[in-house]
Every structure is written in C-alpha cells, then in structure tokens.
C-alpha cells in the first residue's frame with residue numbers, strides 16, 4: 001500500500017510537473033502574443049498621440065459620417081467697429097465668455113482708416129481667440145458693377161490691411177452685398193463665402209428678432225450672416241450662443257466648418273453652407 005501510494009504520489013507529481021510545463025509554454029506563448037499585441041497598441045497609441053498633439057487640428061478632423069457633425073459658423077461683416085457701439089469688442093467678449101469662435105469679414109478701410117488703432121487691436125484679439133478673418137474688400141464696393149481693375153485693387157488692398165495687422169494670409173472672402181457674378185468669380189482666386197441663414201440684423205436692429213431668425217433657420221453646416229457694427233447684434237450674439245450650445249451645436253470658423261464636413265474650399269467658387 002505504501003509503495004502504491006508513493007507511486008501514485010510520484011505519478012501525480014510527474015503529471016503536475018508536465019501540466020505546469022505545458023501550461024508554462026502556453027503562458028509563454030501568450031506572453032509573446034500579448035507583448036506583440038501590446039506593442040501594436042502602443043504603436044497606435046503613439047500615432048494617436050501624434051495626431052492629438054495639435055488640439056486645433058484634432059478639433060477639425062472630419063468624422064467618417066458628415067451627418068454626425070452638428071456645427072455652424074457665425075460670421076460678421078463690415079467691421080471692425082470699435083466706435084460708439086463697441087460691437088466688435090462686445091461680440092468678442094461673448095465669444096470668449098463661451099469659448100467659441102467666429103469669422104469676421106473685415107472692410108479694409110474700417111481697419112486702416114476709421115479705427116486704425118482700436119480696430120487693429122480688436123482684430124488681433126479675434127485671432128488670439130482662434131477666430132478667422134477674411135476680406136470684405138477694401139471699401140465695400142459692389143463688385144458686380146466694378147471694373148476688372150477695381151475688383152483686383154479692392155481685393156488686394158483689402159487683404160493687405162488684414163495681413164499687415166494679423167500676420168496671417170487671408171484665405172476667405174465675402175463679397176459686399178453677396179454680389180459675385182461670373183466675371184467677379186473668374187477674377188478672384190479666393191473662396192466666396194455666402195450664407196444660408198440671413199439674420200436681417202441690419203434691417204431689424206432688434207436683438208430678439210435676430211436671435212429668433214437664427215434659432216428658426218439654423219441647421220448643421222449653416223453659415224450665419226450678421227454684422228459687427230450694431231449694438232443689437234452684439235446683444236443677440238450674447239443671447240444666442242448659449243441657446244445654440246444647448247442644442248448641441250459647435251460654433252467654429254468657416255474654414256473649420258468645411259474641414260469638419262470634409263469639404264474643400266476653392267477659389268472662384270461660392271459656398272452657402274457646408275452641407
């Protein structure tokens with residue numbers, strides 16, 4: 001009985017060792033696979049880390065489906081206005097308070113002649129808040145009625161004022177009155193940014209109506225037209241931003257909006273929304 005028991009114990013121990021050895025090999029294999037898997041994951045992690053090092057770039061990466069994006073661009077024409085209405089600075093206050101961005105289509109003359117110091121300061125502040133600045137020509141010309149020489153001069157001078165102040169190349173244009181006929185389009189190698197939501201702020205000069213017009217018409221991908229020369233517009237912006245954020249909208253620049261929707265902006269073309 002004692003011998004049998006010893007044999008059983010020996011057999012048991014041998015089996016146990018063999019099992020341990022085999023499972024050890026499997027465990028070893030698992031470790032190797034695991035290590036390889038981990039190194040792959042780590043590799044991906046590094047790629048992701050590289051992609052996310054620039055938060056600006058990451059914020060504008062287009063998802064696979066444009067339908068999931070809920071973003072719009074607020075745009076302001078005719079400024080900078082740092083006079084009695086303080087419209088441009090009040091709008092910048094509202095943007096900064098809510099951590100959102102907008103696009104300003106600047107009249108070169110307003111920046112260079114009417115508000116050369118305070119206007120330039122407001123434009124630099126806009127850029128520092130991540131806002132975008134495009135041209136609205138130098139002297140708000142109706143380009144459909146202008147000669148080719150005037151068209152070229154208005155765009156060139158308008159862009160130069162902005163570039164001298166901000167140090168950034170102008171990439172977008174909004175033609176005054178939204179007027180860009182075939183001849184104008186053929187002459188100007190900038191994307192013409194129109195709008196699909198007209199707040200009529202210039203007409204009503206009423207903050208509540210401006211807010212109402214935005215909330216009734218805005219859709220994902222919208223470009224909203226306003227003017228940073230009215231105090232009522234600044235009031236409307238202060239009221240409407242929280243409402244838009246509550247509805248889940250991201251408020252981005254025009255360039256960011258088109259990036260989010262995976263659409264290119266090209267010169268000689270007009271754009272009404274990013275949809």
Ligand SMILES: [Zn+2]
Pocket residue numbers: 077078136140176177
């Ligand atoms: Zn205008």
